[in-house]
Structures are given as structure tokens and as C-alpha cells.
Amino acid sequence: MAGPSVVVIGAGVVGAALADELSARGWTDVTVVDQGDVPATGGSSSHAPGLVFQTNGSKAMAEMARYTVEKFVGLGAFLQVGGLEVATTPERLRELHRRYGWATSWGLEAELLSPEECVVRHPLLDAGRVLGGLFLASDGLALAVPAVAAQLARAQERGVRVLARHEVLDVVAVDGRVTGVVTDKGEISADVVVCCAGIWGPRVARMVGMELPLTPLAHQLAWTGRLPELAGDVVASLPILRHQDADLYYRDRNGTLGVGYYGHRPMPVSADDILSVDAAEVMPSLMAFTPDDFADAWTETQALLPATRNAKVEQGVNGLFSFTTDNMPLMGESRDVRGFWVAEAVWVTHSAGVGRAMAEWLVNGRSNIDLHECDVNRFERHQLAPEYVLARGCQNYVEVYDIIHPLQPMEDPRPLRTSPFHVRQRELGAFFLEASGWERPHWYGVNEGLPAPSYVPNDWAARYWSPIVGAEAKATREGVALYDMTALKRLEVSGPGATAFLQRLTTGDVDKSIGSVTYCLLLDGDGGIRSDVTVARLGVDHYQVGANGELDLDWFERHRPGDVFVRDITAGTCCLGVWGPRARELVQPLTGVDLTALRYFRGARGYVGHVPVTMLRLSYVGELGWEIYTTADMGLKLWDTLMREGAIAAGRGAFASLRLEKGYRSFGVDMTFEHDPYEAGLGFAVKLGKGDFIGRDAVLERKESVRRKLTCLVLDDVVMGKEPVYHDGRAVGYVTSAAYGYTIGRGIAYAWLPAELSVPGTGVRIGYFDRLVDAVVAAEPLFDPAMERLRG
Numbered sequence: 001m002a003g004p005s006v007v008v009i010g011a012g013v014v015g016a017a018l019a020d021e022l023s024a025r026g027w028t029d030v031t032v033v034d035q036g037d038v039p040a041t042g043g044s045s046s047h048a049p050g051l052v053f054q055t056n057g058s059k060a061m062a063e064m065a066r067y068t069v070e071k072f073v074g075l076g077a078f079l080q081v082g083g084l085e086v087a088t089t090p091e092r093l094r095e096l097h098r099r100y101g102w103a104t105s106w107g108l109e110a111e112l113l114s115p116e117e118c119v120v121r122h123p124l125l126d127a128g129r130v131l132g133g134l135f136l137a138s139d140g141l142a143l144a145v146p147a148v149a150a151q152l153a154r155a156q157e158r159g160v161r162v163l164a165r166h167e168v169l170d171v172v173a174v175d176g177r178v179t180g181v182v183t184d185k186g187e188i189s190a191d192v193v194v195c196c197a198g199i200w201g202p203r204v205a206r207m208v209g210m211e212l213p214l215t216p217l218a219h220q221l222a223w224t225g226r227l228p229e230l231a232g233d234v235v236a237s238l239p240i241l242r243h244q245d246a247d248l249y250y251r252d253r254n255g256t257l258g259v260g261y262y263g264h265r266p267m268p269v270s271a272d273d274i275l276s277v278d279a280a281e282v283m284p285s286l287m288a289f290t291p292d293d294f295a296d297a298w299t300e301t302q303a304l305l306p307a308t309r310n311a312k313v314e315q316g317v318n319g320l321f322s323f324t325t326d327n328m329p330l331m332g333e334s335r336d337v338r339g340f341w342v343a344e345a346v347w348v349t350h351s352a353g354v355g356r357a358m359a360e361w362l363v364n365g366r367s368n369i370d371l372h373e374c375d376v377n378r379f380e381r382h383q384l385a386p387e388y389v390l391a392r393g394c395q396n397y398v399e400v401y402d403i404i405h406p407l408q409p410m411e412d413p414r415p416l417r418t419s420p421f422h423v424r425q426r427e428l429g430a431f432f433l434e435a436s437g438w439e440r441p442h443w444y445g446v447n448e449g450l451p452a453p454s455y456v457p458n459d460w461a462a463r464y465w466s467p468i469v470g471a472e473a474k475a476t477r478e479g480v481a482l483y484d485m486t487a488l489k490r491l492e493v494s495g496p497g498a499t500a501f502l503q504r505l506t507t508g509d510v511d512k513s514i515g516s517v518t519y520c521l522l523l524d525g526d527g528g529i530r531s532d533v534t535v536a537r538l539g540v541d542h543y544q545v546g547a548n549g550e551l552d553l554d555w556f557e558r559h560r561p562g563d564v565f566v567r568d569i570t571a572g573t574c575c576l577g578v579w580g581p582r583a584r585e586l587v588q589p590l591t592g593v594d595l596t597a598l599r600y601f602r603g604a605r606g607y608v609g610h611v612p613v614t615m616l617r618l619s620y621v622g623e624l625g626w627e628i629y630t631t632a633d634m635g636l637k638l639w640d641t642l643m644r645e646g647a648i649a650a651g652r653g654a655f656a657s658l659r660l661e662k663g664y665r666s667f668g669v670d671m672t673f674e675h676d677p678y679e680a681g682l683g684f685a686v687k688l689g690k691g692d693f694i695g696r697d698a699v700l701e702r703k704e705s706v707r708r709k710l711t712c713l714v715l716d717d718v719v720m721g722k723e724p725v726y727h728d729g730r731a732v733g734y735v736t737s738a739a740y741g742y743t744i745g746r747g748i749a750y751a752w753l754p755a756e757l758s759v760p761g762t763g764v765r766i767g768y769f770d771r772l773v774d775a776v777v778a779a780e781p782l783f784d785p786a787m788e789r790l791r792g
């Protein structure tokens, strides 16, 4: 079976890896086309210095890097010289501890080094300037062009065609499906076209009308003359080195030193302005070196590496490669043109892993690793605006080595999306963070005088935090508070096939009476969790789905039959969560809906004062109350009607704490495509008896073999998420969500642990920066396990 006919556009590290991985899986009717010569095409891979630092905050990215190393070592295209990141400031030293935690969490072996040990590893370093380092022996140098050649050669042995000097001029689509490409040397028909065109990606994607949020930026790389301190006859004798405090990295090559620099002004280039292979002086992805932009880099290099003081910068380039709006790659199939796929904005570091994941996705319908952070369909519409793409791409270039707190919002462009309550929230002194463009209050300054539980966070946890967070959590548990839930994605699903469609896509039985609300999951074919949703039946053929983001909409769109309509109603509507033991007291006098008769997980339509509303009795904070929805035009009126005596507004800080006290999972953080419902403690949301649904057969099997579990831990301190968890001195899992529980008076962390350790009372330790924090497995939920609050 040769599989469908595939055209891969681009023979850089990504296209070559994909061709190899596809053909290894039996898809051999593959043609790789490149406008340049192969294997040195003139794209970014042709001149990349190839440093591979595997450590990453994203588990998926770390795994893709790990696989790239493993594969390139096997191909003889990797020099495993080790990777050293050094700190010259106390903040960076702490950050290296955090990065050590990530490496350990994702299964990479890492070491923290003293200044002396750093110098032993990298003798060019000035010991006096270095405070410590992070070292991974498995890091090193990818030889990008040999890797391209080796992967293409293997693919060709399996029957893949490689066409150099073929420029794709157009991608042909008929009735929303690709049929082939037009090159300067003729047409090639194809069932599947994959754009691996690197910095040219936006231009190629536009051929099918797809907006690719990618910005090519010039990046400086310079080479010194020979340094007597370096072995002149060895390709690379030292570990690769990063000096992130000054936006610098280094590698040696035949006695010279390569210096890469991210500290200069952003230099974006439009994909349309990149020169053709023949017009470019050296190659299209290279621009002339601008020495003035490099001046600070050289001064700093001479300070850190004294051996360079007698050397000169002998050559340099401003080389182009891709940046995105969130620093993650762009992978997946176009929503509008079936068969048109992209694998874009990928570093050499992750290239083989991306190739493998894409091949799995194409051949099996899904990848074995969770790709929700990389899916090209993850973006909201505003995130595709050219101005946004350019601004974020440039900012991410500037921040590439910065220390970013998990809650740190983008600063610009803001504000972008505001709920109808925004004006009131500002009046109440809201401190806003940003998510998917939405301004979301984290706490309200006006609540400063409220009594707050005593809690002193550690310095990292104290950022983007105020004692008001605790006061708002307490007020919710004791009185009633209003939470702006507008930013949560809402989809309307309607039409004659709506019930059958939702029965097929979700794990819940949604075919219940009008007014029912069902918490359930969207699963992949292999039983992995794609999302968790609440489905409210508002009419016979009319549902409102509370979802997690654009990927849910994409999933629905891909599976929707012709008699089902899916509409994103988020922007035209708004939502207030009104929660707390006094919620009924607040709302009942304002509405004709009998709130006592409206049971838990039921919904009703009615009015709150003048405002037409849909009320769903649900609560992510574990208290009596309702999500109250209305149209955006009536939002302010709803707020003003509900903000009566006794009610306060509360923010996301309190919400996050209350959520964890109740053990409610958050998709994308606590569980992803990699986890099944039983491991994640969500088996209750899977109704195996209701008939067939996507993922049913797979979860039936997985149900019997739960080897790891999402586990509740309590601790006397607070961690942030992604930290490694140790048992008997061995790393056994990692933290997902964490917060301080103001009601229970303890820190809470959820973590993936082996099932045998997920037993209440088991002691573990969490690696938090340079400390080990004791934690104990606890029975969950920590608050109101009998659900008396919610059902009261």
C-alpha cells in the first residue's frame, strides 16, 4: 500500500523528516519538491548552526527535541557535545533550576553545575562571571544538511521522489479539497499537500487562501577567527553554550567560535520579499550582516569568554527563520481546504519529532503526543490579523530567552477583547491578565478591605498575586460573588442532526430532557482526551456547548454532517458566574425562575430583571449558583442588576484556588490528548452504555490498564505547575495545576503519578526551584466531597 499521493513542499529539515517518517509508515507515493538545490536548498536549514537544547517548558516540544536527537544520532548527523546554559544573575540561576525541573519532568537527564563545574565543561568561560549552570549531556549539534540528505536518501530508497529546482507556483484545490500543485516545471497531482516551506510558508499557504500566522525574522550569527584555545582540527570540541542573560549562544567549529544573538532590534521580513534562489547573492534565507546590531553581543562575549578578547568577528550573517505569535510551531490541516497540511515554524531542534508527529497524524489520524499547543487551528480570528502576527512575532523574538512567569500576560497589543462588564470592572479597580485576547480580572482593588485568610506566598508565587485573591475566595465560600466567565468559548449546536452528532462526539448521554446539562469529554479515536465540555440542551435540536477553545470548534466542524449547524456565539454573548451560599438570596428576588426547583446540572431560560437570560446551575468553584448568560448588548444591565448589596465581584485568582479545592480538571493543563478519562479521574463522564461514540472502543480497553493517575497532593507551600515529583529520590511524575487553597489552608498540587503511588497518605517531594517541597497524596476533592454546597 503506497498510501495517498502526497506532495511535500520544501526539502529542509522538516520536509525531509516528514518524507522519511511517511515512507517508513508505508506512504511511499510521496514527492518532495524544492525550489532550490537539494540537500542545501538555500532555506534556513542550509546555514543553521544546529544547536539543540532539548529543555523546554512544553512537554510536547521537549519530546520532539528528544526524538530529534535520538534519530540524528542514529543517522550520524549529530555531535553529542552536551549543552550548557549558564547564569550570570541570581534570577537566571533560579530560572535554570526551574528549567532543570522541566527537563526532569519530561524525562530528560540534566545536571546543575557550580561555577567551577561550568568552567570544567567549558574552559573558555570566565569563572568569575558565572553563578552556575544547567547541563544536558545529551544535547549537542545537529548537522542539518547531512540530516536532510540522510533522511531524503532513506525516503528515496522506499520510493519517494525528490525534485530539486521545482518551484511551487500554485496549489490547486477543487471543492474545498487539494488536487495537486503547479510547479515551474509542470503539475503534480496529489491527495495531500504538506507545506514545509519554512519562511516562505505564508506565501505558499496563501495559495489556498490560508492565513499562516508566521513572521520571518533576521537573526544574527557571527563567526570569529581561530582561537588558539580551541582545538583547530575538531569540528566541535566544546559543549554548546547559552548565555541567556545577554541573549547569546555559542558553538565552536574547527577552532573558531560561532556567536548567535537575539538581543538586537527585531528585523522582520515579509515572506513575499524573500529573494528567489537565483536572485540571492548567497542564499535566499541569508541577508547581509549588520555589524552595528552586533556591537553589544561582541562586548558581552569578550567579557564572558576572555579568550575572544584577542579575536575578531570575521564573518556574520543575518539569517532568516520563522517566529509565531506564541512561539509554538504550526502543524495540522487547513480547516477550509481539506488535504492541505502545514508543518511550519519548526527549529532544527524539533524537526524530526515534528516529522514523526505529522506522519502519525496523517497516517493514523492522530499523533502519539499531544499537539494541542501546536495545532495550526488553535488561533482566534484576531490572532490572524497581520498587524497582530507581526507585533507578536517581533516581541517573541525579543523575549526568546526571557524569564517568563506562568501568569505573565502579553503587554501589547492590549486591550483586544473586552467583555460587556469591562467598564464596571475597571471602576472596581480590576487587575487584568489576558487570555486569548480577553481582558480577565484577576482580582479587584475595591475588595482590599475584605477579610483575607493569612497566607504568605513564596516570592515566585507572589507575582501576579494580591492578598485580595484570598479575600475574594473567602467571600465566595461565605457569601456570594460574581465571576466574569465571558472568555470561555461557547458554541451553539443546532439542526435536525444535532442530538445524534453530539451523542457521537461526546462521551456523555446528552439525549435527555430539555433543560438538562451534561459534563462530558471529546475523545480521540484512541481514547485520548481532546477536551471537556458542558452540553446544555436548550431545545429539541438546540444545544449550547461550553468548550475550551478554537480546537473544539475545529473538531466539531470537521465532524459535522450537513444537517447540523455549529456557531461560535462567544463574542455575541456574555456570562456571569454567580456563586456562593448566598447566591439564591441574591438572585431569586430578581427572577421569575424558581431557583429552588432548578436542580444541579439543570438549566432554564427566563429573565433577571429586564435581562433575558439562560441560567445553568453549574459551578467550577463548588458553590451553589448559576452561570447566567445573556447577549452582549444586555451584559452591562445584567451586571448592574446583580451587583447589589452583599455581592462582590471576584477574579481568576480566587477562581483558580476554589477550582482546585474542588478537584475540577482543566483541559490542556491537567489532561491532554495523551491521557484517557480513567487516568484523569473523569471516568464518571464516560457513558459506555449509551451506544457508540468516538473513542469508545479504545477507552473500553484503556479502562482496564490504568497505570498512572492524576493525583491530588497537599503541601505546606505553593508550587506553580510543571515541577517534577520525586519518590524515594526518583522522579516519578510532574505537577499540572497548583494553587493555594484558602479554605483548606494548604497548598494544592495536581500531579501525574504512577497508579501505585496515587494512594492517599503517600509522601512525595516536589522539586521547586532549588528546593524540595514535601507533599502528601490526599483523597479528593479536598472541599465538600459530599457535594452539599452544590446541591443545597
Ligand SMILES: Cc1cc2nc3c(=O)[nH]c(=O)nc-3n(C[C@H](O)[C@H](O)[C@H](O)COP(=O)(O)OP(=O)(O)OC[C@H]3O[C@@H](n4cnc5c(N)ncnc54)[C@H](O)[C@@H]3O)c2cc1C
Pocket (backbone or CB within 6 Å): 009, 010, 011, 012, 013, 014, 015, 033, 034, 035, 036, 041, 042, 043, 044, 045, 046, 047, 048, 049, 050, 051, 052, 166, 167, 168, 169, 196, 197, 198, 199, 200, 201, 204, 219, 220, 221, 260, 285, 318, 319, 320, 321, 322, 343, 344, 345, 346, 347, 348, 349, 350
Ligand atoms: C542564523 C540562524 C541560526 C539558527 N540556529 C538554530 C539552531 O541553532 N538550532 C535550531 O534548532 N534552529 C536554528 N535555526 C532555525 C532553523 O534553522 C529553522 O527553524 C529550520 O531550519 C527550518 O527548517 P524548515 O525545513 O522548516 O525550513 P527551510 O530549511 O527553510 O526549508 C524550507 C524549504 O522550502 C522550500 N520552498 C519554499 N517555498 C517553496 C516553493 N514555493 N516551491 C518549492 N520549494 C519551496 C525552500 O527552498 C526551502 O528549502 C536557526 C536559523 C537561523 C537563520
